[in-house]
Amino acid sequence: MKLREFAKQLGLSPTTVSRALSGYPEVSEATRARVATEAMRLGYRPDINAVRLKTGRAGAIGVMMGRSGEIHFAEFVSGMAQRLETADTDILITPITAHNDDDEIQAYRRLVESRRVDAVIIHSPRPQDPRIEMLNSLGVPFLVHGRSETEHVHAWLDIDNEGAVRRSTEHLLDLGHRRIAMINGLRGKTYSIHREQGFRLAHQERGLTADPNLMVCDKFSDESGFRHARSFLERANAPTAIVAGSTMTALGVYRAVRSLGMTVGQDVSVIAHDDVFPYLTAENMVPSLSTTRSSMRAAGTRCAELALQLIAGRAAEEIHELWPVELILRESTAPPR
Amino acid sequence: MKLREFAKQLGLSPTTVSRALSGYPEVSEATRARVATEAMRLGYRPDINAVRLKTGRAGAIGVMMGRSGEIHFAEFVSGMAQRLETADTDILITPITAHNDDDEIQAYRRLVESRRVDAVIIHSPRPQDPRIEMLNSLGVPFLVHGRSETEHVHAWLDIDNEGAVRRSTEHLLDLGHRRIAMINGLRGKTYSIHREQGFRLAHQERGLTADPNLMVCDKFSDESGFRHARSFLERANAPTAIVAGSTMTALGVYRAVRSLGMTVGQDVSVIAHDDVFPYLTAENMVPSLSTTRSSMRAAGTRCAELALQLIAGRAAEEIHELWPVELILRESTAPPR
DNA sequence: AAGATAATTGAAAACGGTTTCAATTCATTT
DNA sequence: AAATGAATTGAAACCGTTTTCAATTATCTT
Incomplete structure (x- = not known):
């Protein structure tokens, strides 16, 4: 149904109908109410493309x-x-x-x-x-x-990616960890750079230096978490804690830790950033995962x-x-x- | 830039320009090429809303x-x-x-x-x-x-949800499992019904009956996988195998199995349907997860x-x-x- | 009750394209 | 060279709204 036709059925001009539906003030309340009711009843709805063309929005x-x-x-x-x-x-x-x-x-x-x-x-x-x-x-x-x-x-x-990772890292340092690894996000993205900064800052504050060999960039996935954690943990001087980029990454990290016969929260500490996905909750992981949290x-x-x-x-x-x-x-x- | 203006710059009518850009046959190749080049150079692009209004598409x-x-x-x-x-x-x-x-x-x-x-x-x-x-x-x-x-x-x-679950269930039955649980998808959805059908059929084919107490419906999430698997496995007559609705569900199931001191693939078999998510691959799980696979x-x-x-x-x-x-x-x- | 003002309404011109139909140009045939 | 037909091009109508501007009606003053 077109505006013309609908307006005619109401005995009004297209102008008035248009104004009534768009909430313009110069239309009487009685008319507006009637137009609204009839539009509902007869199923009139403006062609959005005409509206867009005319209004430019x-x-x-x-x-x-x-x-x-x-x-x-x-x-x-x-x-x-x-x-x-x-x-x-x-x-x-x-x-x-x-x-x-x-x-x-x-x-x-x-x-x-x-x-x-x-x-x-x-x-x-x-x-x-x-x-x-x-x-x-x-x-x-x-x-x-x-x-x-x-x-x-x-x-x-x-x-605050920097603050997030700074705080997770500080937390790990406060617990006594000295060799901490970070599995960061995609290289070159600002958020990865900020996270790395947070990682470094936490170390510097305590007169320590973050080990570049323990920092890696990759996409957020279970698989990359596994691969990098595994590679870290198999080294001679393995880290005792890992900062993971996402809960999905953490999943892989957990797996890697287990696969080496170790236990998360005992042999290796893990903390991750959590974007809050309804289908994967940090609280439910075993052991439950410490996180920095912000809802996507x-x-x-x-x-x-x-x-x-x-x-x-x-x-x-x-x-x-x-x-x-x-x-x-x-x-x-x-x-x- | 509007069609009128653009056409004028080319010394053509809006009609011809419109036809040239829309690929109508009655425009000479020379003209079409020139219009295309100039459109690129001058950055002309039709207002999509006008096009939509006029064409109805x-x-x-x-x-x-x-x-x-x-x-x-x-x-x-x-x-x-x-x-x-x-x-x-x-x-x-x-x-x-x-x-x-x-x-x-x-x-x-x-x-x-x-x-x-x-x-x-x-x-x-x-x-x-x-x-x-x-x-x-x-x-x-x-x-x-x-x-x-x-x-x-x-x-x-x-x-083929029915076929998928029928085959996974057959596989488990062939391996010798007799008490198999299924963590299905949302109740009332056709796919859940089909999967349940596949589950029942596989049993029937072998003269067995699927146990209604071992079938549950829920959303696909790590958490629901854990909760239901746990509840199944703690029963007196616990199942020896679980059919999971998704890889995310399977994740929770794995967790539940481990949390009870058991091992997937030894104490409990698990199979799931895999929609193929780039960030969570069945092959990488430990142990690697048997699946029915179809790319979403x-x-x-x-x-x-x-x-x-x-x-x-x-x-x-x-x-x-x-x-x-x-x-x-x-x-x-x-x-x- | 007339005049002034405010509140409603409507006619018609856009918005920026596409497409019908008619006009023009060009090539081909006789 | 004229006639014919095919290939290109253009003028103008139209798509379905919104909005400007003018006209009408209702309300308020005095």
């Missing part, structure tokens, strides 16, 4: 999705959805399939220049991330989930809110949120043997 | 996302993206937040009646799923990932393809794909003690 936020099945992705998007369902705003998923930066830039251009989205959210930036300058020059509101060191203005929300879902919800604010005109330079991280001690960390 | 496929962080979701969508990136078709995520069917139906109406999407994909249907009749009556092309028993016509793609990402890719075919006009009644499942035996299944 796409009513959608774009999210870039990396090629590799990202474990965080579903939680983040689900969090976004929670905020956006009352905002009549859609979530548009765009795959980043590109192998070179140029292809990636084309993907953004497509989104923005053809007016598919009003704002874009990008993840896991690098310190000098070309995407940020790109989006800036495209003139589209965008939010960075994570941080970058680029001088270009950008709104961002990040968790909550980040998604907040990022959606901030993106809406950007669209509404809030300045990017005033949107910088650094979320603290909870330290939760459980059974997997204890003094070294 | 939304250029997007809608995917419903359950509220609870679904572990399968990212992989499925990522698979879809792989197919859709060359089809100039977007993926629209819509949260199903509804607690009652009515809200859910409203969500579909919104998608379809306001022409946001050309097709919809729904997941995990129940045997009598009201969504199917709903989408049918809305007249939108839709694809069901999973199966339903409704008499309403619908296109679907499903894996591949399903996403194929569902996207089928959705495009539906949009192109292919009849729903001729789209029914039942995917076989691989049985992969590893170390977690062995004869009972």
Whole structure:
């Protein structure tokens, strides 16, 4: 059903009906109520594409999705959805399939220049991330989930990765551990750099030096956790504690520890960062896993809110949120043997 | 830049430019090439909303996302993206937040009646799923990932859940197990029913009866795997083998087995269904996990393809794909003690 | 009750493309 | 060279809304 037709059935002009449905003030309450009721009854709903064309608003936020099945992705998007369902705003998923930066830039251009989205959210930036300058020059509101060191203005929300790992490492050092390994995230990402910084700082504060041979970067997966932990623990001068990048990594670490006939929380302490996945909880692991915790879902919800604010005109330079991280001690960390 | 302006710069009419870019045959090759080059150079790109309005095609496929962080979701969508990136078709995520069917139906109406999407994909249907009749009556092309028993016509793609569990169970029975437990998926979903059927059939074929006390339904998570396995194994007449719903469930099952001082593959056999997540591989578990395997990402890719075919006009009644499942035996299944 | 003001309503012009139909150009045939 | 048909191009209508501006109706003053 079209507006024309619907308006005629009501004996009103399309103008008035449009105004009534869009909440304009100059329409009488009686009329508005009648229009709303009838729209429901007759099932009239504006063609969103006409609305978008006319208003210039796409009513959608774009999210870039990396090629590799990202474990965080579903939680983040689900969090976004929670905020956006009352905002009549859609979530548009765009795959980043590109192998070179140029292809990636084309993907953004497509989104923005053809007016598919009003704002874009990008993840896991690098310190000098070309995407940020790109989006800036495209003139589209965008939010960075994570941080970058680029001088270009950008709104961002990040968790305190440095503080998180600093605190986990301090905790392990306080327990008496002196050889601590870290299985970090992907090399080059800002969050990995921050985590490494936290790791080093905790050591420095105590006059110690983090051992570069005990630091490694890799993707967050059970398999990489296993492989690296195993390699660490088989060395002559094996670490007595391991800082893992995610609960999934920790899973592999646990496995590696067991596979060598050792016990987590006794022979080796393990602590990890937990993004809070409903299907894998640190508390339930055996032994329960000490973590730094920050909900990925909550980040998604907040990022959606901030993106809406950007669209509404809030300045990017005033949107910088650094979320603290909870330290939760459980059974997997204890003094070294 | 608008079409008018761009066309003027080229000294052509908007008509010709539009045709050149849309690949219509009646435009000379020379002109087409020039238009394409200049579009690239000057950065012209049609406003997608105008195109959508005029052509009536939304250029997007809608995917419903359950509220609870679904572990399968990212992989499925990522698979879809792989197919859709060359089809100039977007993926629209819509949260199903509804607690009652009515809200859910409203969500579909919104998608379809306001022409946001050309097709919809729904997941995990129940045997009598009201969504199917709903989408049918809305007249939108839709694809069901999973199966339903409704008499309403619908296109679907499903894996052979019954066959998968039948084969895993047969395998366990062949090894000599007689008390086998199953930790199934969510109650009421068709896939859970099919799996239960496979479980029962494998028993029946051998003149045995599946024990209803050893069958339970729950969500796929590490935690539920642990809880149920634990409860099974603590019973007087404990099972010697467990069929788990997912690798995540299996993780919990492994944990439960260990927590009771037993060993997977020796005291208890475990087999699970594996949707193939890049961050958690059955092969790497210790002991490596026997599975029935079917790639969720591949399903996403194929569902996207089928959705495009539906949009192109292919009849729903001729789209029914039942995917076989691989049985992969590893170390977690062995004869009972 | 008339005049002024405020509250509602409607007509028509966009928004930026696509597509129908008609006009023009070009190549081919006689 | 004229006639014919094919290949290109363009003018204008239209997709379904929103919004500007003008017109109408209701309410309030005096």
